[in-house]
Amino acid sequence: MNEKKVSQKEVNGLYELSESSRVVLKNNAYYNDDLAPTKLSERTWGTYHIAALWVGMSVCIPTYMMASGLMAAGLSWWQAIINICLGNLIVLIPMQLNSHSGTKYGIPYPVFARLAFGIKGSHIASIARALIAAGWFGIQCWIGGGALNAVMGVMMPSWASWAGGIWVAFFIFWALNVWIAYKGSEAIKFMEAWGAPILGVLSLGFIAWALTSVHSAGKNVSDILNLPATYKEGQFWKIFLAGLTANIAFWSTLALNIPDFSRYAKSQKDQFRGQLLGLPTTMAAFAFVGVFVTGATSIIFGQFIWDPVAVVQHIGSPVAALLGAIGIAVATLTTNIAANVVAPANGISNLNPQKISYSTGALITGIAGIAIMPWKLLSTADAYIFGWLGTYGILLGPLAGMYIADYYIYRKKRLDLHDLFKGEESRYWYKNGFNEKAVYTWILACTLPILGKVVDGLSFLADSGWIIGFLLAIVIYPAIMKNEHDSLLSEEEEAAITEKVMLHEKA
Template sequence: MAENIKIRTQREVNGLFELTESARNNLKNNVYYNDDLAPTKLSERTWKTYNIAALWVGMSVCIPTYMMASGLMAAGLSWWQAILNICLGNLIVLIPMQLNSHAGTKYGIPYPVFARLAFGIKGSHIASIARAVIAAGWFGIQCWIGGGALNAVIGVMSPTWAAWSGGIWVSFFIFWALNVWIAYKGEEAIKFMESWGAPILGVLSLGLMIWALKNVHALGKSVSDVLNMPATYKPGQFWKIFLSGLTANIAFWSTLALNIPDFSRYAKSQKDQFRGQLLGLPTTMAAFAFVGVFVTGATGIIFGEFLWDPVAVVANIGSPIAALLGAIGIAVATLTTNIAANVVAPANGISNLNPQKISYRTGALITGFAGVAIMPWKLLSSAGAYIFGWLGTYGLFLGPLAGMYIADYYIYRKKVIDLDDLFKGEESRYWYNNGFNKKAVYTWILAAILPLLGKVIPSLSFFAENGWIIGFLFAIVIYPVLMKNDTSSLVSAEEELQITERVQNPENA
């Protein structure tokens, strides 16, 4: 009996797993373990449906979402075609997001540890840093957008500030510091911010709509006049524009489709994470994109020109009270998006490089400085559409990763994991060949080849226009084929019984 208890390294309560205290203590000095990367304890999984949904409301309501439809409409789609494209893209990306969330909730593991399953203990650095680099870039861009918005709105209230050239830099670093500070405080601070941010953003979005309607009616116009923006694409170009837009919209959250375990690991149950994401992501993205379309249409009537930038809208209202509310709204919207979407992943990824020396908090600080080092003001000064062009490009690399993780977890492993082995070295079943699973790297390359070639070879442009979906599907097929005869990292039914302590009564957890 004593021997049986000794080898139990994980316990399961109602379908959720955690490390046993003895296993956790034995891993304390392991070079691949620290408390931030360790599986969350069952007592730490407190996020319910509302918290998950609020997380997505907070992340989805941001300036890029507001302006998302404008890029599609500028390319030639009508307003309702643009909204349909956004809604469909988010429903598609929700599929891998839900599937990859499962492991986070079931086993409490963050993304870098989840990546160890397919890539190996050391190989996971490839995937986690690839995700971290993109996130750090977005972090800097969002801080510059948020700082610029703050500067513009303060300028409405203070002409002296508006005339000062240094205002933009002060605003940027104030906003940057606020982002880093909240991220540094950890997941409970993020949970608190998202929970309160969601209703604030909802009220402010509604207020913007009411302002638009009131002013349009005052000029003798109606809702139909606001939405009188027809499609302008040339004959035969609809599908080319629509499919390219779809890839960009999928890519918008394709990053989170990978590192969603960073958040789902705090969910109280699979039902909570599933319902929270279903209610929070596609509905909010479509709704807030519509707010952008509607308010922009209204500005065409009110000001005589279309203003796609919400900062410009607030600045043109001219009221100090409206400017103050606008500043609050823009700050909250950018904060709730930036911290959750662009700090957690790189912070965990950086920590994964050397868990014994780099904590999540240290990773968050490094991410903050990296966001400044990329000089986002130069990135955004080159082209207004840079962000959306970037989306379609990096989505080609992330689609194969999402497909590979799903194939690994569901098809290859049948959702069975040895938690203890995920934090060990050469003796781990996930060590593969010197810590790397070359077959995962091969899958990534093979699945991304055609979409990447489509970027430079016109006759293959179809593969680039649908790059995320094609790479995703290719990886789901290629990975199981390459791994077919490799059973070294699998956990047999007998082994699972040996290492797992099952608790039937939740009160005994």
């Protein structure tokens, strides 16, 4: 019981692992400094920093392409905006709920996943999240590389005609992303705080170009806003529901690993307000930029151009094209590192905490981002929205639902921080380090949506796959864990170990 005397302490509703407990765990196979709960002194992100993080992540080219892609698929501009707003309001719910544990206990996502899956079983969930993040990392690097390639083409016309230019630009941009990610959380915080205002200017610049160009073509704003939907009769709901699932899936990754960031928040109020102000508002605003500019391209060029890099390349002014491409590169950089490197780097580190650091995990993520071949995922709007986003959303919805059911319904928000990093004696060890019931929940909750992917008559199940899987997991997990009590921490136990830590440190 000596370990329990120095387990954790609480200050104003926030918990941290005691220094004595950190010493005890130092050489434990499931512990390292990157995965350890953040100290209270390390929780320095206020409302602005959390909001700026979301502005930096939301003002990105995939957001723009989501909106423009829905128009290319047949929706009108206002239908596309409603789809995006609704999707982001839905995903904000699990986002806020799963943030709580990160702020309260300072734990990153791979450690949070140990609660439901077990100490070793968490590898399943964290690596599943890491693989998707690596795919996103590659996509963003390809987009940013395309913007850099456009900049080089404007500066040197001979570059534009060189087929190998895009590959050189891709690897340069890739290296920049990996380098900043390697530097850690404070570098990310600095970049997001300064990047947010730049991204606002980029958005206004795109709108200004669209207005000016449409006016020069003898048209006006109403001609853009009155563009009709182009979907075939009877296809609206199929496109709308599939688009909604894709929009939820867009940030469903962060709905899982949001503790990776909320662990740095000063308080629950800061993380809640920062996300509420930063995510839905920014996504809606930049989505409007996407649909407005895409609508303008149909008037100016006679076709919907859904790729903003292609739009930049069509701009006649070299200076405007240069500024636009630089803005796209900044937008991609701010999103990519925060959204697509932190989670897989932590997840990879979780595989062997004593030998793999966060920085090493970031390097491995960069390599995986190339192996995923992002140029194929971005080949068409359908491949991007309905293929990539729609498919992985089916797999992640049940995880979000399971974590919420585990933390709020099953555990009542009570955790034993010390046990999260122990081995076979841990209350979170389950059977050989795995909680088989979590795996069963995941499989059962995915079954119906996956059937919708392979059976034509059940396609509506896949079109709403994230929501169906999410709700099924919330119901299945508490039911299947009903008689599993060994991993629970009672209110009395929590009070005892927390009180003893405080008394020990005063002594």
